[in-house]
Amino acid sequence: MMNKTLCLNSALPTKDSNAPNFSQKVAALSQQAIHTCYQCGNCSAGCPAAFAYDLQVNQIMRAVQLNQEDLALSAKSLWLCLGCATCSLRCPNAIDVARVMETLRHLARQQNKITVPVVEKFWLSFLNCLRAFGRSYEIGTMVLYMLRSLRLTTDLDLAPQALAKAKLGLLPHTHAGRAAVGRIFTRFAESEAQSKRDKEASSCN
Amino acid sequence: MQLAYFPGCSAKGSSLDYELSTQAVMAALGITLKEIADWNCCGSTPAHAVSSLLSSALCARNLDLAARAGADLLATPCPSCLSNLKATSKRLEDASFRQKVNALLDAPCAETLPKTTSVMQAMAELVSLDELAQKAKLSLKGLKLVAYYGCLMSRPAELMQFEDPENPMLMERMLTALGAEMLDFPLKTACCGAAFGIPQRPLTAKNSGRILELAANLGADAIVTCCPLCQMNLDLRQAQAEKAMGRRFALPAPYYTQILGLALGLSPEDLGLAKLVVPMDGLLAKLTPKQAPLASEAPSSEVSE
Numbered sequence: 001m002m003n004k005t006l007c008l009n010s011a012l013p014t015k016d017s018n019a020p021n022f023s024q025k026v027a028a029l030s031q032q033a034i035h036t037c038y039q040c041g042n043c044s045a046g047c048p049a050a051f052a053y054d055l056q057v058n059q060i061m062r063a064v065q066l067n068q069e070d071l072a073l074s075a076k077s078l079w080l081c082l083g084c085a086t087c088s089l090r091c092p093n094a095i096d097v098a099r100v101m102e103t104l105r106h107l108a109r110q111q112n113k114i115t116v117p118v119v120e121k122f123w124l125s126f127l128n129c130l131r132a133f134g135r136s137y138e139i140g141t142m143v144l145y146m147l148r149s150l151r152l153t154t155d156l157d158l159a160p161q162a163l164a165k166a167k168l169g170l171l172p173h174t175h176a177g178r179a180a181v182g183r184i185f186t187r188f189a190e191s192e193a194q195s196k197r198d199k200e201a202s203s204c205n
Numbered sequence: 206m207q208l209a210y211f212p213g214c215s216a217k218g219s220s221l222d223y224e225l226s227t228q229a230v231m232a233a234l235g236i237t238l239k240e241i242a243d244w245n246c247c248g249s250t251p252a253h254a255v256s257s258l259l260s261s262a263l264c265a266r267n268l269d270l271a272a273r274a275g276a277d278l279l280a281t282p283c284p285s286c287l288s289n290l291k292a293t294s295k296r297l298e299d300a301s302f303r304q305k306v307n308a309l310l311d312a313p314c315a316e317t318l319p320k321t322t323s324v325m326q327a328m329a330e331l332v333s334l335d336e337l338a339q340k341a342k343l344s345l346k347g348l349k350l351v352a353y354y355g356c357l358m359s360r361p362a363e364l365m366q367f368e369d370p371e372n373p374m375l376m377e378r379m380l381t382a383l384g385a386e387m388l389d390f391p392l393k394t395a396c397c398g399a400a401f402g403i404p405q406r407p408l409t410a411k412n413s414g415r416i417l418e419l420a421a422n423l424g425a426d427a428i429v430t431c432c433p434l435c436q437m438n439l440d441l442r443q444a445q446a447e448k449a450m451g452r453r454f455a456l457p458a459p460y461y462t463q464i465l466g467l468a469l470g471l472s473p474e475d476l477g478l479a480k481l482v483v484p485m486d487g488l489l490a491k492l493t494p495k496q497a498p499l500a501s502e503a504p505s506s507e508v509s510e
Binding site for chain 1: 243244245251252263361362398
């Protein structure tokens with residue numbers, strides 16, 4: 001349901017005509033011609049997560065076109081998008097809509113607008129294990145996620161079958177590359193911190 | 206024949222049966238899979254959801270390992286790994302992005318990286334349908350199956366280069382060649398709900414439920430899968446999907462390699478069939494020895510032993 005009105009004024013050029021507006025920024029980061037969306041609605045019609053969305057994909061596309069940054073980045077839909085790319089396949093203007101959604105997720109994260117925190121908690125739990133072991137560690141991810149989200153009974157109904165069929169390795173697989181993967185994560189965290197510092201410095205000037 | 210191989214993490218955990226059956230089928234077809242040493246996780250959905258750069262650095266390390274092992278083609282059974290590897294190769298064409306990725310690695314990745322493909326496409330490329338049928342020991346005649354590809358085998362279409370992205374037919378061609386009756390399945394590329402079974406169960410239960418319901422309504426003996434996550438959602442999580450849809454399915458969701466393996470005469474142990482949560486007993490009972498080809502179809506030079 002959409003209860004916020006799209007404000008047309010924000011589509012007008014910004015004061016500083018050199019600074020890219022939100023729509024241009026998303027277009028550049030996603031490398032997609034956002035302005036060609038003409039609201040046919042194919043993306044929303046084919047979206048398997050539409051029933052759970054607060055803002056439908058075509059509405060998000062419109063919000064981006066109209067520079068409604070806060071509206072677009074606060075949408076819970078960004079975190080419920082399954083990444084299946086049905087929208088991208090069916091867009092008559094060949095916009096990779098799933099990539100636009102992913103770009104918006106990245107921007108929302110950077111601005112700390114995480115409107116469905118459990119989803120991010122799950123991802124971070126997965127990445128913590130990956131950083132430590134170099135490969136995914138399913139039980140470790142589940143335990144971290146349950147602790148982080150305080151959803152301590154997640155998938156307990158599956159435990160008897162998963163254990164009986166030995167679906168999950170009890171121990172992480174170790175391999176020589178785990179340290180190299182750890183270093184990738186460390187350098188990534190450093191580069192993120194650096195770009196954050198750069199941004200803060202430039203906004204002060 | 207040898208093929209550089211990236212198994213992906215699921216192969217060592219929740220989809221061990223996909224790994225077993227992939228290895229067994231490829232061996233039976235005369236193809237040796239050469240696992241790249243010391244590979245790491247592709248980062249899966251969480252890495253690219255957080256950052257394209259992180260995802261690509263994790264994948265670039267694997268592509269580099271394969272390049273240094275002399276591979277010009279790298280195959281993986283997992284559509285999600287493949288999608289991440291392919292997206293990385295594409296992004297690395299941009300020099301400034303490559304520079305950023307290299308900065309995260311211990312050493313810059315090789316200039317020329319191997320092409321990537323799915324095990325399924327590599328198999329189809331190396332073994333013709335006639336050869337596949339010739340190597341079969343059992344017939345799938347009498348089996349009604351639906352093939353389910355999920356999202357990532359064919360999407361994004363330009364990146365994945367897999368069949369008609371809305372209506373892939375590769376599994377249908379293989380399984381038809383082995384005698385199975387393949388039913389039209391309009392949800393063959395619909396999304397199963399991906400990894401949201403953990404943080405947002407209704408998303409996965411409803412989407413998987415819809416897919417299982419259609420397959421059951423069509424009268425399929427099994428829904429044949431090719432992705433570790435799809436398979437888990439349709440099999441291990443089938444009870445959750447049943448609850449969401451308010452009906453029971455009891456529909457087996459084997460990997461295509463398990464079905465191919467059965468036709469090739471491999472044992473249930475070799476194919477990890479005991480790992481399936483919804484058992485395939487009913488389907489196994491329907492398998493019959495392959496009939497000798499009709500005289501009109503095959504030259505009569507082959508004298509029976």
